[in-house]
Amino acid sequence: MREAAFAKQNKDKWLKFESVLRNNVQMNPDALSALYVEVTDHLSYARTFYPKSNTLNYLNGLSILAHQKIYKTKRESRTRFITFYTQEFPLFFSQYHKQLLIAFLVFVLFTIVGAYSAATDGNFVRLILGDGYVNMTLANIEKGDPMAVYKEMGALNMFLGITINNITVALYAFVYGLFLSLGTLFIIMRNAIMLGSFQYFFFEKGMLWESARTIWIHGTIEISVIIIAACAGLVLGNSILFPGTYTRLQSFVRGAKDGLKIMLSTVPFFIVAGFLEGFVTRHTEMPDWLAILIIGSSLFLILYYYVLYPLKLKKKFRCLDV
Numbered sequence: 001m002r003e004a005a006f007a008k009q010n011k012d013k014w015l016k017f018e019s020v021l022r023n024n025v026q027m028n029p030d031a032l033s034a035l036y037v038e039v040t041d042h043l044s045y046a047r048t049f050y051p052k053s054n055t056l057n058y059l060n061g062l063s064i065l066a067h068q069k070i071y072k073t074k075r076e077s078r079t080r081f082i083t084f085y086t087q088e089f090p091l092f093f094s095q096y097h098k099q100l101l102i103a104f105l106v107f108v109l110f111t112i113v114g115a116y117s118a119a120t121d122g123n124f125v126r127l128i129l130g131d132g133y134v135n136m137t138l139a140n141i142e143k144g145d146p147m148a149v150y151k152e153m154g155a156l157n158m159f160l161g162i163t164i165n166n167i168t169v170a171l172y173a174f175v176y177g178l179f180l181s182l183g184t185l186f187i188i189m190r191n192a193i194m195l196g197s198f199q200y201f202f203f204e205k206g207m208l209w210e211s212a213r214t215i216w217i218h219g220t221i222e223i224s225v226i227i228i229a230a231c232a233g234l235v236l237g238n239s240i241l242f243p244g245t246y247t248r249l250q251s252f253v254r255g256a257k258d259g260l261k262i263m264l265s266t267v268p269f270f271i272v273a274g275f276l277e278g279f280v281t282r283h284t285e286m287p288d289w290l291a292i293l294i295i296g297s298s299l300f301l302i303l304y305y306y307v308l309y310p311l312k313l314k315k316k317f318r319c320l321d322v
Helices: 003-022 029-049 054-073 078-120 124-129 131-142 155-178 182-204 208-241 248-280 288-321
Strands: none
Touching (some): 003 029, 003 054, 029 054, 029 078, 078 124, 078 182, 078 208, 078 248, 078 288, 124 131, 124 182, 155 182, 155 208, 155 248, 182 208, 208 248, 208 288, 248 288
């Protein structure tokens, strides 16, 4: 939708909302909150399609003005939390699919590098995974239970420990974007090489399927969301490298806020991944069809929420002008 058409379609609502705010007109808090959510949705749309425009500046000012009035009369609505995940974030994230693709391709590249290095250097797996882990896994293979590592700790303790560890890795991937995106790329490289060498290790032992059906039960979401966190790091780093028409400080602040939004979206997924690793992955006796169902469902969830649904919302808003 063209900016002029977008403004014409919604200007009466914006002016009414502004009048209520500036003239301090008494209004039902629920109705005011609903208007605020709608204006916020319009603001997200304007950020995506009309960056650096007067419409964006106006809506941003209106949103700030509304914030104080709403929070003087009403606590944050539960629906605001829901709409962030169901509408605001997916539409917002559609502008960062390029960074997501870069993070994904870099991860795939270094996964291949890790597998190739393990195939050509017999000591590479021990260098990356450590002698302790390799020796333990070899012992488990001899006992007939190669994935026993997922059963050694209590389910709850593993869930908490893995979730915290995964969130920590994701935070590193994001924060290291401060180093002009190179730090984020390093985190992607390190984790991808580890994954590639790990999978080749089991391939060499004739247990690729056994390992894949087990680790990807939780790894599908875990690895995907680390890549998404790396996308947030690239958003942060690129805001420093490529400020565009903004000052470098303005661009950095904008990139940091956008990156934090992306990071916020990953928290529920890390909790799900931690739950799967703590409570589900340990059941290595489960039938193949069930493991495949969990892996396939996890992959669809990630692809739908971060790729397909944002594109669907973006297309929907664009079609409003047709």
